[in-house]
Amino acid sequence: MNNIVISHTIQFIVLVLLQVAVLNHINFLGDINPYLYVIFICLFPINNNRIAFIFLSFLLGLSIDLFSDSGGVHAAASVTIAFIRPVILKFCFGSIYEHQTIKFKHVDFGAKVIYFIIIIFIHHLILFSLEIFNLSNILLALKKTLFSGIFTLLLCVITTVIFSRKK
């Protein structure tokens, strides 16, 4: 139990630092950045209590906001995907989720990618529409969602593959 808390605290801090020090400055083709910290919300253990999970996601988003001077857009997006995660889990994994025995290391790779896609795109859509905050620029928000989403997805899949091999 204690072990899990420590490892997640380290994960949290490493992801925030990685995001603000490296990934926010990639600016691929002008303005495309991956938001890898979403993986923390994706892979958070499921049987833990939801209140703590939602609060932690809010904290994660807020710390990214603090660094990137973006108000509360990351916090809003993170807390929303944390709240609707059970619905997405049920949609992607079906019966395994019902029995509460899901372990992200052992699930089918295809289902996991679909799960990532749904979470990442909802997160990015909220993020960019709040950041741009202008209905007349909705196309720009959609464009940014698509390109950044693909970048984030690639990075998330690579990260899970690398870290699952090790164990």
Next chain:
Amino acid sequence: MQQIINFFLRNKTFLLYLFLLFLSLVFTIQSHSYHKSRFINSANFLTGGIYNSVNNVQSFFNLKSQNELLQEENNYLKSVLYNTSGEFKEGFIDSTRFSSNYKFTSARIIKNSYASTNNVLLLNKGRSDSIDQDFGVITSKGILGIIDETSNKYATVISILNTNIKISAQLKNTNHFGSLEWDTKNPNRVQLHEISKIAPLKKGDTIVTSGRSIIFPKGIPVGTIESFNLDSAENFYTIEVNLFNDMTNIEHVYIIENTDRKEINNLLNNE
């Protein structure tokens, strides 16, 4: 009463979610209105310190190009200095001294940003260097932005690449002025609106600040005209301006303080 408590207990995750969402929306809306004091900004002890140490590493990578920029500026200043005609005699009164009510402070950008729609930069100077809100920030090549939040050692700058600010600018040749905004599309191009229809425009003309606010003095270079066209009402020009600054590569900047700021503000507020 029992039922109300039960309701809260049953829906506690949903209520927590609503509360946190509301909180983050408040922060978001605050960040979209210029001049509201913001709670969430990167000019604090923790984030400023982290960015400072990250920047200490990053600045090595563009040391060469930054040195070249500084050398270029030195070169220009030297040429101005040694080409002034006539010796300074004793008792000579330099009339330019009369209007020297602008104080300059040099600073370093420790966080640059240009990919978002509301870009905010971070400087390594703060209140302890007597930097305050609404000071202008320029580089050796041109205009950069306006100071927003300050802490003891750090300050955030609202870049001109931010949809929340407008800066007054004019043509260098004539005094036709308009307001400078950014349409979020290209980090090296901003738009100058409301230049009157009778202004003589040519591609490649220089745009400078107009000095109509107390933030920037008159004549700080902004960029050159890329293209221009009349707006839908056909009364004003909208001009595409190519910035002199390469916004993706800035490090050394100057903060401008108008020393008469307080006096002017007092005068304006008393009316």
